[in-house]
Amino acid sequence: MTSISLFIPVQPPRSTDWQPIWRELSGERLRNTVYGIPQPAFDLPIRTRKALGITIHSLMDPEAVERVLLSNKANYLRPRLAQRLLSSLVGNGLLSAEGDDWRTQRRIVAPTFAPGAVAGMAQTMTQCAVDNIARWPAGPAQIDMAEEATHTTMAIIANSLFAGDSRLTNPQASDYISQLLVVAGQARLMAVLGLQDWDPSPGMRRARRARNWLRQTLTEMVRDRGPDGGGDDFFGGMIRSLGEHFPPEQAITLAVDNAITFYLAGHETTANALAWSIYCLAAQPGLQEEARAEAIAAKSYPASERIDHLELLKQIFEETMRLYPPAPRFAREALAPDELAGRPIAKGELVAIWPWVIHRHRALWNDPDHFDHTRFAPENRAKLHRFQYIPFGGGPRVCVGARFATMEALLILAQWLCERRFTLPQGFVPDPVGSVTLRPRGGMPLMTEPV
Numbered sequence: 001m002t003s004i005s006l007f008i009p010v011q012p013p014r015s016t017d018w019q020p021i022w023r024e025l026s027g028e029r030l031r032n033t034v035y036g037i038p039q040p041a042f043d044l045p046i047r048t049r050k051a052l053g054i055t056i057h058s059l060m061d062p063e064a065v066e067r068v069l070l071s072n073k074a075n076y077l078r079p080r081l082a083q084r085l086l087s088s089l090v091g092n093g094l095l096s097a098e099g100d101d102w103r104t105q106r107r108i109v110a111p112t113f114a115p116g117a118v119a120g121m122a123q124t125m126t127q128c129a130v131d132n133i134a135r136w137p138a139g140p141a142q143i144d145m146a147e148e149a150t151h152t153t154m155a156i157i158a159n160s161l162f163a164g165d166s167r168l169t170n171p172q173a174s175d176y177i178s179q180l181l182v183v184a185g186q187a188r189l190m191a192v193l194g195l196q197d198w199d200p201s202p203g204m205r206r207a208r209r210a211r212n213w214l215r216q217t218l219t220e221m222v223r224d225r226g227p228d229g230g231g232d233d234f235f236g237g238m239i240r241s242l243g244e245h246f247p248p249e250q251a252i253t254l255a256v257d258n259a260i261t262f263y264l265a266g267h268e269t270t271a272n273a274l275a276w277s278i279y280c281l282a283a284q285p286g287l288q289e290e291a292r293a294e295a296i297a298a299k300s301y302p303a304s305e306r307i308d309h310l311e312l313l314k315q316i317f318e319e320t321m322r323l324y325p326p327a328p329r330f331a332r333e334a335l336a337p338d339e340l341a342g343r344p345i346a347k348g349e350l351v352a353i354w355p356w357v358i359h360r361h362r363a364l365w366n367d368p369d370h371f372d373h374t375r376f377a378p379e380n381r382a383k384l385h386r387f388q389y390i391p392f393g394g395g396p397r398v399c400v401g402a403r404f405a406t407m408e409a410l411l412i413l414a415q416w417l418c419e420r421r422f423t424l425p426q427g428f429v430p431d432p433v434g435s436v437t438l439r440p441r442g443g444m445p446l447m448t449e450p451v
């Protein structure tokens, strides 16, 4: 890798050395998982520490990550505590299921996310982007691109997976979902995903209302469609297949659990990836012009073929997810003793996998903090260890929506670039804040003008 970009995208400050545990569990460090990470983390293969009686190994070595996610995967489950809390929101859907239940559900939804099926959704994705842009001011204006990205990805999920059911697309639905996401995006991760009933704060009360509304609405939608699924769309197919594999009431509950899983997991992550991508483009006007020329040329192809003609934009998107992985950290729990990066791992200990740190690790990348999309040019990408770049995770539990997310992100970005030019407002610096996802705190207000 020889090409070095001059652009260093913003990142929160690091601490020079390891901090005592009380520091890590207080102040901004508690609210923001990517704030104040000690510099040595970006040099070491593994770091072990104890917090509140729990031993956590943070893994930065791609070989060790591969062992956890793939070659010794049977020994590592999603942490039980996180599962318990997560399931209060998404039940026993694909994200929280384990074992045979997980395998069956994954087989059921996999065909929806196969290449041909995702290509079939390209027109809907483009149309959602076009409809969203139509609501922007006609002339030059400052627009919060994080908000527009969320509206667009939400419309795409509702239209492509749930046949545009008006119960999910009306303004009240967007309000409820936003309330849920605002809370889910805060760093009180565990409490938040559990939406504990004892937390009386107004935000949590709103989130509980939103969760109840979402479960109720989706349960109504499943029951209205009946056991034959009521159509050949994703939702219908999922209801039908679940009915073939599980007893009727369990099938209905699982259909609701998975609908919530896809509705929530499916747009917040992609929306954040879009917000960070357009920031990186706004900060690099020359690169933005090149990407625009490519997007305009690709418009002559049908939507389903367009991403094959967006090679530069794809590299920019991948480099953006390296620097701003939408899921900055995820975890596993060891079922039995093991060894990772030369360190013994005991039964019950946690392993934290940090795309944020691995993607910026000094032993793995040249000039890791520089934006350089050519890292993902085909000849360079082939040289990467497959577990050193893991925005979608890896192994059998790799993100099932990765292809869907990449297609929609490229189509939305291409549509934005064809219609508008983006610049950073004077003095504006985005503020990355990490929890379940990596959001720009305060949004991504950019100056836009018609092309």
Ligand code: HEM
Pocket (backbone or CB within 6 Å): 078, 094, 095, 096, 106, 261, 262, 265, 266, 267, 269, 270, 273, 325, 326, 327, 330, 331, 390, 391, 392, 393, 394, 396, 397, 398, 399, 400, 401, 402, 404, 405, 406
């Ligand atoms: C840029 C966008 C996205 C990113 C970066 C992302 C990231 C991830 C990651 C890292 C995981 C694995 C977590 C782990 O191993 O613990 C995951 C799992 C998952 N994602 Fe995504 N995701 C994105 C978009 C989507 C979309 C669009 C959907 C659905 C429409 C989706 C649905 C899921 C589901 C259901 C799982 C659980 C899969 C399983 O356990 O079998 N994601 N995602």
